[in-house]
Amino acid sequence: MQDQEFSALLSGNRKMAEERLIQEFTPLMYYIISGIEHNPENREDCYAEVCLRLLQGIESWKIERGSLKNWVSAVTRNTAISLLAKEKKHLHTELQDTLPAADASPEENAIRNDQERRLHIAIKKLRKADQELIYRKYYYLQSTEQIASELGHSVRSIEGRLYRIRKKLGEWMQDA
Amino acid sequence: MDKNRENIDQILIDAIDKAEVPKDVDSRINPWKHQMMLALWGLVISSVLIGTPQVVGIVQQAIGIILMLTGLRSFRRENKCFFAAWILTICRVVLFTCVIAVDASVYKEVFHASAIGKVTDWIQSAVLAGIMISLWKAFETEFRKTGHPAGTTGFVIQLLVMAIAVFTYIFRMHLPLALILLLFAVVIAAFVFILKIPQKLENTGYIIKTTPVKVSNIVHIIILSCIFIAIVAASGIIWSGYKMKWDNVEDAQISLTEAERAELQEKLTDLEIPEKVVEDLSDDDLVQCQNAVCADTVKDDWYFSVARSNDTKHMRVTRVLIALNEDETEWKVIHHFCWVSDQSFSGNDAIRLEPADLQPVEGIARKGQITGRLLYTDPAGVVYEAPFPILEFDQSPQPAIDFGSQATSSCYTAFSWPKQGRDCRCYLSYCVEIEQPGVRIFSLAYYIHNTGAVRFPCQTALDYAKAPGFSAHEKFEQRISN
Numbered sequence: 001m002q003d004q005e006f007s008a009l010l011s012g013n014r015k016m017a018e019e020r021l022i023q024e025f026t027p028l029m030y031y032i033i034s035g036i037e038h039n040p041e042n043r044e045d046c047y048a049e050v051c052l053r054l055l056q057g058i059e060s061w062k063i064e065r066g067s068l069k070n071w072v073s074a075v076t077r078n079t080a081i082s083l084l085a086k087e088k089k090h091l092h093t094e095l096q097d098t099l100p101a102a103d104a105s106p107e108e109n110a111i112r113n114d115q116e117r118r119l120h121i122a123i124k125k126l127r128k129a130d131q132e133l134i135y136r137k138y139y140y141l142q143s144t145e146q147i148a149s150e151l152g153h154s155v156r157s158i159e160g161r162l163y164r165i166r167k168k169l170g171e172w173m174q175d176a
Numbered sequence: 177m178d179k180n181r182e183n184i185d186q187i188l189i190d191a192i193d194k195a196e197v198p199k200d201v202d203s204r205i206n207p208w209k210h211q212m213m214l215a216l217w218g219l220v221i222s223s224v225l226i227g228t229p230q231v232v233g234i235v236q237q238a239i240g241i242i243l244m245l246t247g248l249r250s251f252r253r254e255n256k257c258f259f260a261a262w263i264l265t266i267c268r269v270v271l272f273t274c275v276i277a278v279d280a281s282v283y284k285e286v287f288h289a290s291a292i293g294k295v296t297d298w299i300q301s302a303v304l305a306g307i308m309i310s311l312w313k314a315f316e317t318e319f320r321k322t323g324h325p326a327g328t329t330g331f332v333i334q335l336l337v338m339a340i341a342v343f344t345y346i347f348r349m350h351l352p353l354a355l356i357l358l359l360f361a362v363v364i365a366a367f368v369f370i371l372k373i374p375q376k377l378e379n380t381g382y383i384i385k386t387t388p389v390k391v392s393n394i395v396h397i398i399i400l401s402c403i404f405i406a407i408v409a410a411s412g413i414i415w416s417g418y419k420m421k422w423d424n425v426e427d428a429q430i431s432l433t434e435a436e437r438a439e440l441q442e443k444l445t446d447l448e449i450p451e452k453v454v455e456d457l458s459d460d461d462l463v464q465c466q467n468a469v470c471a472d473t474v475k476d477d478w479y480f481s482v483a484r485s486n487d488t489k490h491m492r493v494t495r496v497l498i499a500l501n502e503d504e505t506e507w508k509v510i511h512h513f514c515w516v517s518d519q520s521f522s523g524n525d526a527i528r529l530e531p532a533d534l535q536p537v538e539g540i541a542r543k544g545q546i547t548g549r550l551l552y553t554d555p556a557g558v559v560y561e562a563p564f565p566i567l568e569f570d571q572s573p574q575p576a577i578d579f580g581s582q583a584t585s586s587c588y589t590a591f592s593w594p595k596q597g598r599d600c601r602c603y604l605s606y607c608v609e610i611e612q613p614g615v616r617i618f619s620l621a622y623y624i625h626n627t628g629a630v631r632f633p634c635q636t637a638l639d640y641a642k643a644p645g646f647s648a649h650e651k652f653e654q655r656i657s658n
Contacts, residue, residue, distance in 0.1 A: 023323075024380065031207060067199055074196065081193075116191035123195075132204045138192045140205065149386050150207045152214070152250060152393035170184045 007063045018055055025072045032073060035142040036080040042087070050079045077140060115173065122172035130165050137162060208250070208384040212374045214393070215247025220367045223304065230633055234276060241265070241272055242400045246393050250386040257314035264307045271300050273407055279633040280408045281415030282524055301338070308334055315373055322380040330369030337363055408632055416523055416634070417592030422560040425551065431459035440466060447471040453494050453512045453603070456551055461605055464508055465498055472497040480625045490516040497617055500607065506543070507608050511621040514601035523626035526637035529587040530572065530620040532608050537618060539611035546587050548604040552597035566590040570642060590638040
């Protein structure tokens, strides 16, 4: 479904637009959720929560701000992460390291903001294929095995590429 | 150590959390499109081969098949039709490997002209059709799950075009050029539709789960490429020459006693036929000459170039006409070729004989079969002989320049000399009957020598001999004897 088509449908018939939204993007939502939430039982709860947030926020989507798919991906991802954060507060797993850091002091915030600005500039300098890896790993929180399977690479190959990308980003951030 | 590098992971997590994924990067994040496009491009590349030169066509097909197998392996567990497509692609790889192994050998033309070769071609086409049908049904199954109409028209069109091609081949129909071009355009358009299927499926929101792979795409491609190259190289090395049935000449000569042979040989040398030619004749050929009355001999010296060298190879060529009766109405024609230089040989040579009875001269009829043999001497001085592995009649090629010969069919022979043989020689002979004495007996023999190394696909001297026109070729040299 094209964005223009959905926008027109939303203006004319909200209920139908909501049904189409859920029908068209359910597979994508499950795809993103399955990368973040590994417990199959919790995925259904997460999916339900995502649907609720999408339907509640559907009026806030505007075609000028970005594509429908991007918006759905962002809402799904953020909802899944926040639900995960609530459940896994006390778990000492790799996942804890993948969650955003807790609140910090103003000085630390300023340093972090500067680092994030430099990092965004550095990420934009990467090749598209490397950017894809970064977003898969750190935005969609996909496992290395999943990334390797979908791109037709071995796990070691993906780990090696991620290592080199992180090293490159670190150097560029220092030079920026 | 720099703080940025130490905290790069945490910075990435924090920074990307607030980021918006660029649209062009987000479109790449798809669980299955990458592998599926690999498979579909492989299908297109390996199928659209019209008009490409032989080597390019084979390489193109190899690339396409490798890409198909590399892509389809990720979908073999998605549904039965994808699994079937994957299995059929493996079959295609096996068939293709066998065919390119044959193409690297001297048996290429024989294979492709034989029933097995034709059946193999049909099986390859059937496998390709099977792959198209499997992929068509596989995508239909996926679209059915989404509740959207299947966008698989491209496969249907391709199968229709294949059916038309089979129909025209079976019934030997000749399609006008405009129709052929139209069909070609339809094929291209159909493949464009096929390449858009993954995007259509993605637009429905459907996700195909991919099967994890143990070997990355690039390693998979390299392994398959190395297998193809190794098989072609091995075949080219092992089967670059014909299998010759060399036998000790003493064991082969069983028709005559020593004394009888010596007597007949002396009779022929008395007719001023070169001794070298007489000694090489088989017992059967000697017996045919027992009533020989007179002979006419023409000698010539030919020089062939040696690859990557300024040396030349020297060949002594002798054409002998022997009158077999007093009336001079029966004649024996002998074309004798003798390598004078002792140099190594590679690959294969061929002779094209246009016998006198097939020339546009009336009143000449051939009696019996065309005979001949090859001989060489090994380093220990033992003489070996072998029959020609190929000795057949076929249509004469159309000459680009008229040398005065317009034979409608020719006798072809092909053979391989031993790599380190000395004193290599051979002859072809036949008998003719002429209505009245004085008719000119005009017999042409072309010797095609392989001057170059092994090449792919294998082009034999026999291929060159049958090729139309007088084409210069750096790997073969041709000389004519009459």
